[in-house]
Amino acid sequence: MADMKPGISGGRLSHSDYAVNFGDIHPPLDAHEALVESDRCYFCHDAPCQVACPTSIDIPMFIRQIQAGHAKSAAKTIFDQNIFGGMCARVCPTETLCEEACVRMEAEGKPVKIGLLQRHATDAFMADGVQPYERAKPSGKVVAVVGAGPAGLACAHRLAMHGHEVTVFEARPKSGGLNEYGIAAYKSTDDFAQKEVDFILGIGGITVVHGKTLGKDLDLAQLQKDHDAVFLGLGLQGVNALGAANDDAAGVEDAVDYIAALRQASDLSKLPVGRRVVVIGGGMTAVDAAVQSKLLGAEDVTIVYRRGPAQMKASAYEQELAQTRGVRIKHWAMPKAVIVKDGKAVGLTCEYTTEANGRLTGTGETFELPADMIFRAIGQTYVDAAGSQLALEGGRIKVDAEKRTSVKGIWAGGDCVAGGQDLTVASVDDGRRAAESINNFLKA
Incomplete structure (x- = not known):
């Protein structure tokens, strides 16, 4: 971090200016605004907005549920596909994904405010602090997840739903990955990233251990020996x-x-x-x-x-x-x-x-x-903390459609894998897909 040298200083503004400047860039919709906006949706049968969503959220369905006055049911529809629906509503580039594909955008140049409607629904649900899912009967299987970012936690949550015990190893002092450390402060206010982490971990069966770095504190081969499966959500450490x-x-x-x-x-x-x-x-x-x-x-x-x-x-x-x-x-x-x-x-x-x-x-x-x-x-670039044990493609970990790496029993997802979109929503989808593949592997 830069020292205080000539031309470089802190405290250029008043505390009130900082509060205004770093306030929520997109204030949430109130209940009436959400109803008015949801009424603009055509509920297209082919739903181009859903096709454009990396996590394939049933967007017409959740907007119809909001229109019917059931915001919490809408949130459940969102969480079924994207447990990070709250953060994605804040940081996802909806203008180039679902909203760009919206028929209203093509017809009027003004899409339905899908991101704000998603936030309306997920915020309403999370305000109650209730976990929407229950764990299945314990499977007796244990899975290691390296990285407590969107990919890792999405994978851990889905694995916990299936009854598996998950230990998440994270290098940094806090969980959340780029949601906590890497996005503009005005996009995620009021410590939302940590509130969402707590919400996700509320399902139980997930233990997070901080201060553990692969290649330094953790050995991939040892993780394999100690666990029934391993998921790597390492992100990009190099610049x-x-x-x-x-x-x-x-x-x-x-x-x-x-x-x-x-x-x-x-x-x-x-x-x-x-x-x-x-x-x-x-x-x-x-x-x-x-x-x-x-x-x-x-x-x-x-x-x-x-x-x-x-x-x-x-x-x-x-x-x-x-x-x-x-x-x-x-x-x-x-x-x-x-x-x-x-x-x-x-x-x-x-x-x-x-x-x-x-x-x-x-x-x-x-x-x-x-x-x-x-x-x-x-x-940023991928740093090969796995010690050349995994096949790479284009400088990142090579995976198949189920996010399986070249080594049996090891999966990977998020920014560290080849062919990714480097988006929070895409990382969440990787984690969910990997978890389903891991579950099938563990049941075989």
Whole structure:
């Protein structure tokens, strides 16, 4: 984390400003608003919204249940497919998934607010603190889950439903994975990530052990010996290198680390932020780091991305969010060198880029951006903590449709597996699918 140096400071704003800036970005619908919005649904028989949902939630069904005044029944419909339905309602890019596929979107350019309706239903259910599922008769089988993120906990919950005992090993002090450490604070307020973890663990039969890292505190072969099956929900621990001169200078940080520190900060006024911030990257992490820097009091925040708006992994909505919060997005530019003075980053030299025959190249023309802090948000990588015991594909764990790895008795899911979407909702689906496969394996 950056030190308090010239240009970098905490406490730029009043406590009331921090509260407003980091308040809930999408306030929940009240009961009347939910009824009005649910009435807009056509309840399509082919449900393109459901097809677009990675967890295949029966969206027309749960919206009809809300319309009928049964929000808690709607929540049960959601949880049947996605036990993280509450968080996914907050962070899922619905604008590029279910809502983009909504027939209302095609007809009017204004989709049904599926994400907010999902939140309305799941919040209503979780407010009672009741677990919607009961465990089956104990099977006598024990399963190890490595990683207490969305994939791992979704897998653990479904395994517990089937009566298996599950031990979840997590490297960090808290469970939740990216839901706890990796998303913008204004998307998950009031400690919702931990409330959801408690809700999921409420089924029983799941023990979480923190401070345990695969490859350091845990050995995969030993886990196999001690358990009847193993699921790996390791996430991505590595960060891509910037590849620019002086990229190790003070003031150059990984955006994921900064976001994690922000999420765990008890007093945002003590979190250092530069007056001039540059974020390199084009995904959700880049937007989250940039917007939150602005909300912390940075005066000038710029995202630098090597290609155009259409190629950014951040959705059009997220790009607009950044720009309406005062963040400038500089497209068609790539970093060449960090400008250093007295050992500290004071700016970034960038080169304009162009695309020819599908290949990105520099134009030779450069410009400079002054910066007190520079964040790398150019993607994360899988670190092979399994010690080359599992087959990899494209630098991540190779799995089949049931999330089985190349080693019998070991499954994997979430961001650590090849071909994933790097979305919370996709990780949840991986965990659920793996759990069903593991259950069939244990019953065989």
